[in-house]
Amino acid sequence: MRAAIVATFLGIAVASSAADVSTKETARIRDAATVLKEIHSVPDKDIPQDLWTKAQCVLVVPGLKKAAFVFGGEYGAGLMSCRQDGGAWSAPIFMQVGKGSWGLQIGAQSIDLVLLVMNRTGMEKMLRNKTSLGAEASIAGGPVGRDARAATDAQMKAEILSYSRTQGLFAGVNLSGGVVKPDVDDNADLYGATPPSDVVLSGKVTPPAVTEPFMAALKR
Secondary structure (H helix, E strand, O other): OOOHHHHHHHHHHHHHHHHHOHHHHHHHHHHHHHHHHHHHHHHOOOOHHHHHHOOEEEEEEEEEEHHHHHOOOEEEEEEEOOOOOOOEEEEOEEEEEEEEOOOOOOOOOOEEEEEEEOHHHHHHHOOOEEEEEEEOOOEEOOOOOOOHHHHOOHHOOOEEEEEEEEOOOOEHHHHOOOOOEEOOOHHHHHHHOOOHHHHOOOOOOOOOOHHHHHHHOOOO
C-alpha cells in the first residue's frame, strides 16, 4: 500500500513539475529529437543498428556552440535516456557536457553530439556528480554505417562511443578530456526532487508529456 502511495505521489510530482519546464528546456528536448530523427533517416551514415540495440543509454547534445568552450565552466546541454528491463527507454534526464581538449579541434561553429553508453558500469559513471571522459570512463569515436563488424577492438571495449555531426557530416569523434554530469537545475524543473538516477533506473517514472518528441525519436 505504501509503495502504491509513493508511486502515485511520484507521478503527481513529475506531472506538476513538468509544467515549470522553460521554453529553452522545451526547445532542447525538441532539438535533441530532431538530431536523432535526421541521423536515423540516412541508414548508411547512421549508428550501426546492433550497437544501438546494445547501448544502455543514449545522450544527445544538440547545437553545441563553439563559443561554449572558450571559458572554463561553461557547458553544452543535452538529454539522456537509459534502457529499462525489457528494453524500453526510461524517462529522459537533462545532462551537461563540459569543455575538453577536443572543443576547438572540431573546427565548426556548432555541432551535435551523440554518446552511446555501452554497459551498466558506464551508465553508473554518467550518473555521478561529474565524470571525466577518457580518464574515469573509457570513450572512443564510434563506427558509422549499417554494420558494426568494422569497429576496432578499442571501439568495442569502450564504455562510451561518441559521435559528432557538423555541416551535415556524421562521424565518430574522440571526446577524451571532456566531462559529463546530470544537469541539477533543469532536472529539478522537470522532475522536482526526484534524483536523476531514480528517473532512469527505478522504472517508476513516466516520461513527462513534454519529452514525447525525444521518446519517439529513440524508437528507431
